[in-house]
Amino acid sequence: MRGRNVFLLLLIVAMALFAWRNWAVFSEEKTLSLFLTQVTAPFGVVMLTIMAVLVAVYFMYTVGLETAALLEVKRYARELLAARKLADEAEASRFSELKKWLEGELAGLKAQSPAGLEARLQSIVERIDRLEDELREDIEKAGNTLAAYIGELEDQITGQDRHPPPPR
DSSP, rough: OOHHHHHHHHHHHHHHHEEEEEHHTTTTTTEEEEOOOOOOEEEEHEEEEEEEEHHHHHHHHHHHHHHHHHHHHHHHHHHHHHHHHHHHHHHHHHEEEEEHHHHHHHHHHHHHHHHHHHHHHEEEEEEEHHHHHHHHHHHHHHHHHHHHHHHHHHHHHHOOOSSSSOOO
C-alpha cells in the first residue's frame, strides 16, 4: 500500500474514532441555515455525511483514474507488440534478402577467375561487416527505444513519474 493511501486510511479511522467518542455532541440538534430556509438537524451528523460523500467521490475518482491508466498501458503494450512484430518481420526479410544476394555473389565468384576473386571477396567481406554494424545499431536503437517506453509506462503506473506530460 502506498504511503498516501495509508495516511488517508489512518485519517479516516481517526475521524471515525473522534466521532464515536463525541457522538453525543455530534447528534445534538441545532438550527441550521440553508440560505433560503432553516432546518433543525444534528450538525455533526450533517458534516460527517458530507465528509463521507466527499470520501466516496474521491474514491470513485481515483478508481476511474487508475482504470484509465491501466487501459492506456494495455493499449501501449499492444502497440509495442505490433511494432515488435513488424520489426521482426522486417529483420527476417532483410536476412532472406541478404541470403539471396550472398548466394548470387557466391555463384558469380565461382565463375570468376582466381585473380579477381580475392578483390571481390574482400569487398564482399567489407560490405557484410558494414551491414552487420548497421544491423547491430538498428537493433540497439530499437532496444533502447523499447526500454525507454517501458520505463516511462512503469513510472506512470507506479506514480514515480516526476515529469509532467507534454501539453497536447
